[in-house]
Amino acid sequence: MTRDRDADATPSAGQDLVGGLLTIAFGGFALSKALSYPMGSALRMGPGFFPAILSCLIIVLGVALALHALQRRMARQAIEVRLRPVVTIAIAVAAFALMLERFGIVPATIALVLISSLAASRLRLWRSLILAVVMTGAVYVIFIVVLQMPLTVMNW
Amino acid sequence: MKFLQHLALGIDVAFTAQNLLYCFLGVTLGNLMGVIPGVGAVAAVSILLPVTYYIPPSAGLIMLAGLYYGAIYGAVTGAILLNIPHTVSAVECLDGYPMARQGRAGVALFMTTIASLCGSVVGIIIIAIFAPPVAAVALTFESPDYFALVILGMTGAVALARGSPLRSFIMILVGMLIGLVGMDVTSAQPRFTFGVTQFMDGISIGVIAMGLFGVAELIANAGWVRTSQVRASDITWRSLLPTRSDIRAAWPAIARGTFIGALFGVLPGAGAVLASIMGYTVEKQLAADPSRFGKGAIEGVVAPEAAANAACQTSFVPTLTLGIPTDPITAVMLGALMIKGISPGPEFIGAHPDIFWGLLVSFVIGNVLLVIWHIPFIRLWVKLLTVPFDVLYPVVLVFICIGVYTIHSSVLDIFLVLLFGCVGYGMRLLRFEPAPLLIGLVLGPLLEAYLRRSMIVSHGDPLVFFERPISGSILVVSAIVLAWTFRKSFKRERAALEAQSSGAQ
Incomplete structure (x- = not known):
């Protein structure tokens, strides 16, 4: 805020x-x-x-x-950088990008949700796990079933 | 008679099942994204941009436009109930949130819906009346005149942007440079491509917008906690009804807000944000008792809301008739149309009357849908606001990542969106606004093309811009606007410096 x-x-x-x-x-x-x-x-x-x-x-x-x-007078005012969200979101997106074509959209989405959840100040493991499952289901229905986009679903 | 024919054509187009569906999708998703804190209208439009590649241009434009005004309708809900300063609804917080704390959230939500509807309807009428003649005048324009218009668009964006004009100017120029990435059309010379084949076609505006507005916003807001004052069960049917004195205070404010918004909407660079701020300022200055403002004055909620919606609609006049975007959202929409092979400009209405009039009729349908979403179903949105942000942002991130990948099926685009997200976060830390950058992205290639063409026409004589009456007068106006903007900002700085030094003594 x-x-x-x-x-x-x-x-x-x-x-x-x-x-x-x-x-x-x-x-x-x-x-x-x-x-x-x-x-x-x-x-x-x-x-x-x-x-x-x-x-x-x-x-x-x-x-x-x-x-x-x-x-102007230089006030000793630090520019506040919040590193935690930058780093976690960067790792999450990079993981998604690297996994998407190799392993498919299902594992990539799970990784993206789980890693990016770490950006929040407080980690709620169960909530993140449930969210990852729900999101993967939603992504599957929207992008594969409804929009029929040519994406690899899962490829272990 | 001609108008009725156009109207009939518009109704024909807008009421096809497909267009109705995309209008519904657009306004509903826009409203949803508007309500969700931390996702704005720009992010909403860019996340759904890839979908438009798979559908016809009229459906795509109807959907993107629906996202735009839907998000403005939605943002006010968060402003009133949670004091969330969304970009388009920052000023509605000032009086909307106090109203909610006084138990008058229902009235505020109801009256802003009415204000939005009024602003939009007037805006739509203005487009229908003014867009065709503006396009007709613009048809007589030649390259130097267009060059001057783009310069005017740039200066407008600098003068009216939030924050320091120097920074906005830098951002527009940086955007223009990024817009040049790719193969130069005249000489086939690759520019700024760093040997990457995919960059030959340029960097998609969707990728940049999603990075600067979507990912950067998520990084800045992750881990953000807030508490809700209002429960969904508090918003009853009865609580929505305004009192007689509310209505008496609100209607002139709605009328003034609509007028201000309609005026500001057509100015390049202004858009809905500035219109709502102006709407609020004017109300406060006209009020008999300005001290009521900030404590739940209904005029302070409805006037900016009417202004934002009117501006959102009238901003389509320059966008569709001149091809010059007024704000980042119309810039993204222009990008979407260009990918479809349609270049908005003075020929647009004549060449694609179905798209233009269909879009206009869809505005009416969309606004009616939004009123339905907001009056009978308001509790749904109130409930949505109780979903914590740390659940929402991974969801938004997933949609950004998949959306960006589907543009070109390119993993590189996902890394680019991340790069622009980090750059956007850095810009935010250094207080550079991303909005002018997106406008520059569209204006840059246009400016270069018109400059080159003008030079060929005039045999390399730069005076051509001042010899033609249209381009000459537009350039003079631009110079005055720019000088006035920098003078004003310089004066303000000077005053702040003096205050600082006298305070130190």
Whole structure:
């Protein structure tokens, strides 16, 4: 519930600085790529022309954002990263992706539900197990029986 | 007479069994996703985007549009009962939740349903009246004019987005660059593909939207606990009925909200979110006693709701007549139409009258269905809100993963959605809004194409944009809007800085 309240306050100087630097890095990377494509002329623009303009604009705006941060007093305010949900959801989705074609949608769905349940602050094992079974059934009915999508069901 | 013919055509299309079914599915699922905390309208539209690949374009568009306004109807339920600030219904919390705590949740739910219906109906009428003439005018536009329109769309999205304009500007440009991934149509040169064959066709907007809005939202909200104040058994038939004074206070607010929403809906970048905020602000300023606001004033609930729905409908005018999206949801819809080989623009209504008028009639059907869902069946949704979020998010995650895989039967897309989910979470931490990025994704390739075409027409003379009256005046307006936006934000920053330094002394 804190998220939307945060979204309306002004970003901190630290958020501006990190955001600005990342923007510059992104723009710089894109520019280096764009310059490797033919530029063409103003009359007949090559594939590199437009991305190069965009990248330069992004770099300029990134510099503006970073400078804006340096103008302000740096409050020692940490950017709070909640690692647990990021890591568990990443592992869950990666597991699903790796299992889907090799083992089929049934084991992949079970893995996805069980692993992603760990992202919650409190683990309720029985609830997760029941949810995994119910979800697998629902997925089977919706995607295999009703929509008849060409998915591997189970392949041990 | 012509209008009646169009109406008849629309009724013919919308009342086929298939389209009725997809309209029903769209509004019901949209409502469901709207009620569920942590899934918004954008996530709802992108999760169901793959389904549209398997059905005809009119059915697909009807379903996606139904998801959009259905989610707006649904979001208000969570706002009133649980104080959940959904993106489209953040301001409804301010007075809706106090009403619920005073035991007037039923009245709030009933009146917002009526407000939604009013806003939508007026919005639909505005589309029917204004879309065809706007398209007719747009037919005379040439490449430089379109270039200018896309620039106006960009500046609008920067000016009206939430948060800092500098950040929104960066996000639009980043979106545009990501939109360029793939094979360049004119030169067949692969750009930003990193040697991956699948990237030659670009990255699907559905994958990006599901990552930035779906997965990122789940990461940010996982482990989130909340408590419900209202039980389903508290919402009785009798509790829904407003008193005479409620009705007297609410109807002018609904009318004003509808007007504001209809106006804001057609502006690029504004969409339903800004319309509802404006609706609330205006009510508070007009009120004889502004102190009632925040304590359960009914005007503060109905005006933003009417505004959000009117804006949601009128945003289809620029989307369908100019091909310029007004918010991330219409951007995803445009993406869906383009995959179907239909490019929305001034020719759209003339070339596909069945889709356009069918969609319009389906809006009416969908809104009636939503009123039915919300008045006789409101207890169902109240009950849904008691399902804990840690049960819901794995369910949503499963649908995202399977949905994204079915777009191209590609495992790579699942990893991409994860990547964009993590990027989206990082953006949220650094306070970058994902909405302008999605708009940029659609606008980027358009801007490049119009720029190139204009340059060929003018023999490489960039002054062409200012010599043509239409493009010239649109560009001047864009420049004024942009200058005004940055000036305003600069002034606000300056004031905040001064307040900070004087507070330190």
